[in-house]
Amino acid sequence: MRFLLPLLLVLSALVTVLLPGCEPKEDIVTTDSSARLEFALDTVKFDTVFVSVGTVSKRLWVYNRNARAVRVAEISLQNRPGITYSLLVNGEVTLAARDVEIRGKDSLLVLVRATIDPTPNDLKPFLVVDDLKFRTNGNEQVVKVLSYGQNAYFHNQEEIRRNTVWKADKPHVIFDYAFVDSLVTLTIEPGARIYSHAGAALLVGGTLRCNADFRPTGELKPTDRNFVRFQADRREEFYQEIPGQWAGIWFLSSSRDNVVRFTEIKNSAFGLLVLNPKALRPFPAVTVENSVIQNISSAKQQFTNAGVSVGLDGAALLALSGNFVARNVLMANCEQSAVTGFLGSSVQLDYCTIANYTTQANRQTPSVLLAAALRINGQLQTAAPRLTVRNSIVWGSMREGEELEFVDGEQYAANISISNSVLKTKKYDNTGVLGQRKSGNILNPVEGPTYLFKSTPFRFRGKTLDYQLDTLSVAGNKAVPLPGLSTDLLNRLRNPTTPDIGAYERVNP
Known part of the structure; x- marks a missing residue:
């Protein structure tokens, strides 16, 4: 054994000398x-x-x-x-x-x-x-x-302090924010394209008139070039339907007489947000017509300004002491609620479709959420909200099957009116706060063999989503004509006596 170690050393030296280089090929x-x-x-x-x-x-x-x-x-x-x-x-x-x-x-x-x-x-x-x-x-x-x-107009922390028109000849790109001062009107021309960088917002302290004067002469296609379109500035295919890429359009407490028409808003944290936490009167008001708001994030945002702090979840329409009137509007694929109203807000939905299918997140809140109370600066404040829904669809993919929530609704039940609408709700059936069957509503229809919509994330996967009514949809011919609303989202004529429920009238049903 005492000769083993010297022998190994000799053999090792011989191998090193005699073998060719072993550098890996x-x-x-x-x-x-x-x-x-x-x-x-x-x-x-x-x-x-x-x-x-x-x-x-x-x-x-x-x-x-x-x-x-x-x-x-x-x-x-x-x-x-x-x-x-x-x-x-x-x-x-x-x-x-x-x-x-x-x-x-x-x-x-x-x-x-x-x-x-x-x-x-x-x-x-x-x-x-x-x-x-x-x-x-x-x-x-x-x-x-x-x-x-592509050339563009760039708005980097821009403060708009005189009446301004955003033209449609080149895209507009917002970095950080563009702010419309009080007593000032921003007009956005038909066909304008607005792209926002990550976290950027259009802040409206005055008045926004987005496509307000566009008057189509015939039926439109969903891709019509006259629609104004808001989205994020990431142009790659992967980002085309990703929520939360920019902050949205925010209307501040001084904002007045806002009109948004023939507009698409997508992939933001909020679609249209009225932010009036001090409940200053008169409430900011926004009229939304013939528009699409989709792919809205669920991320909670904390707002802290002028001594006010409040946290809010994303929504297509969110009113904090504000008023919305929405006509012929599609709200789709929000990661939480589509419509939210707090602290005395008023929301009116006429011929609207809420198709709130969520595939990217585990949604915890129903599509329509109303609450009289909200914590501002940690203090609970209360003011009864108001909701009017006519000829509309409130539908979605909540596992519990509940797409309506009126927090402490017994206290403001007289302020809630829902008629001639398709609703996914068990809580507000023909008993309790709302006796909705008595108002021409259709509650909880079973999908299959007929369906509400042509295509959803859970039907015909891989196809382009299409929330127009299926040929045999239960919403067909169940609405009641409303004055001044003779056309649908795409400017198609509605049946004058028995129109369809929702934002879209069926073609040749």
Whole structure:
């Protein structure tokens, strides 16, 4: 045994001397000109980029299929006039990376980011193409980089202190906020597109007239270019239906006579929020007509300003001591409530459709929520709210099957009127606070073999959601005509004697 250790040392030395080098093959750099790279994409494509604003980064995976390592002499972009690209390679932001090694049978991730310069003569999106070049062992390989640029009006912490018109010739992009001062009117033209950065809001202390004077002459399509559209500024396909990307449109206590018509609001924390926590009179008022509000976040927001602190969950329409009149409005896919009214607020829904299907969150609150009491600065304050619902649908995916909630409703039951509507509710059946069957309402219809809507997240999955009425919908021909409301959300004529319930009239039922 005493000779074992010296013997092992000798054998170890012999192995080191006699065996060839054992450096792993994948670490040996080849200079063979046939050693080429492969790419996950032949073109790196950016969605429309607002000029002067950087994009998100796009990924490009680069593969070395060779057994040995390769050294990429240069990774670079041409950066043609009018556009600036930057690269992120191995954790380093650069315009050009050099001598980058990729081990055998390994890969490299390259991130590309673009910024496009303004082009004053271009109002429509314009195409910008560049080449991302890889030079390896004398070979040059190219991946195309393709971007669409678009000029825009930018509103960065902008305070609007005189009557202003937002035109539709270029998109509008809001950073942080745009504030409409009291006694000032902001008018938004038909067809305007408003994109908001993360957390940004349109704050209205005066008056908002959004598409207020648009008068269509015939039936519209949901994609009609005359609709004003509010959404987040993330243009990638993944973000097209994600709630909570921006803060929404907020009407402050000094706001008056607001009109929102033929407008789509999506992917925000709030759709339309009336924020009047001190209950100042007269209450801010908003009329909403022929509009769509959808994909609203459930995240609670804490509002602290002028000595007032209050927390509120997101909603399509939320009134805190404010008044809403909504006609021909679709409110869909809110992560919590669609309509909320607190502290003396008044909400009127005529020919509205609430289709509150939630697939991204576990919804805890019903679609329509009213409460007389709310804590402001930790103190409970009380004022009876008012709700009028006519010819409307209140439906959703709450597991308990309850889409109405009137907190302490017995105290203000006289302020609640719901008639000729389709309701998902067990609590407010033909007994208790509301005897709704006596008002022409249809309660808790069973879906199947007929359905309320053409397509929902739980019916025909994968299809485009469509909350127009199914051909045999129970809501068909069950409404009562209302004065001045002879057309539906898409400006289609309603049946003059037996119209359909909800925001949409069926076509050739």
